[in-house]
Amino acid sequence: MPDQPNQPEAGEQPFILSATYASTTGNEPFTISSPLSAPFTTGSPVESKSEYLKRLRASVLTVQDQVNKKLTELMEQDNLKASQATGGVIVDSKEEENYGEEMQEEED
16 A cells, blocks of 8 residues: 555645544654545536545555554554563553553443
8 A cells, every 4th residue: 555645636735634642651642644635626526525535545544554553663662661671571462452542441
């Protein structure tokens, strides 16, 4: 998948699709962005909307892929720090599965 699938055409003002992550565990926040060109004004409204939604989906997938890569990188750094601090690898599988997401307290 290309890094930036929706490059704006010459003279066109792009929309920007972005996702911002702020950590509760001390990691620096980061923002991932992908340009998204405006809907076409030529052709039928249905074709224009369909093409725009296709490009929006591609941008969402690009941003999602980049966020996942960044969170994986941060998780690996955190695991390395924990391993170095304790002399062994400590990974809670539930924590790894939900890395980067707020955890809800389980009710008894």
